[in-house]
Structure formats: C-alpha cells, structure tokens
Amino acid sequence: MTLSAAATQFEEPRERIRIAWLELTCLPCGEVAGYIEDERLVRPVYPGGIRLERGKPRCGRCGALLFGGWRGVATSREGIG
Numbered sequence: 001m002t003l004s005a006a007a008t009q010f011e012e013p014r015e016r017i018r019i020a021w022l023e024l025t026c027l028p029c030g031e032v033a034g035y036i037e038d039e040r041l042v043r044p045v046y047p048g049g050i051r052l053e054r055g056k057p058r059c060g061r062c063g064a065l066l067f068g069g070w071r072g073v074a075t076s077r078e079g080i081g
C-alpha cells in the first residue's frame with residue numbers, strides 16, 4: 001500500500017464496482033489489521049487478523065480495539081488501501 005497506489009485508484013472509471021473501504025489499525029501493534037468493505041464485509045490482511053466482539057472489531061493478535069484510519073472508495077479489490 002503506497003500513496004501512489006491510492007492516487008491511481010480513481011483512474012479507471014470503466015469499472016462499475018465501487019467498494020467503500022475503511023482501514024482498521026491496531027495502535028498497540030502499529031499495524032493495519034484489515035479493512036471493512038461497504039461497512040459490513042470485514043477483510044483482515046492476514047488470517048485471524050480481525051475478530052469481532054459484540055460487533056466491535058478487535059485485533060486478532062493483541063485484542064485491542066481497532067481504530068478506523070484511512071477510508072476511500074475503490075473500483076476494485078486491488079484498489080483497496
């Protein structure tokens with residue numbers, strides 16, 4: 001995930017897919033745990049990276065609450081982040 005990749009994600013208007021994504025970051029781990037797509041689909045960046053407790057996303061590694069970070073709209077799965 002780089003800034004240049006984020007900047008190019010809007011350059012393909014031919015695709016009709018629009019995925020609203022939200023990055024979930026764990027502060028204690030200092031890492032991105034995964035993403036939420038369209039406010040409902042949870043996609044960890046590594047297996048077990050996110051676990052849900054009472055609807056709240058938590059870090060699968062240390063159990064801390066995950067914070068929402070960058071967000072945006074991608075036109076493909078690859079454009080997320």
Ligand SMILES: [Zn+2]
Pocket residue numbers: 026027028029030059060061062063064
């Ligand atoms: Zn963590």
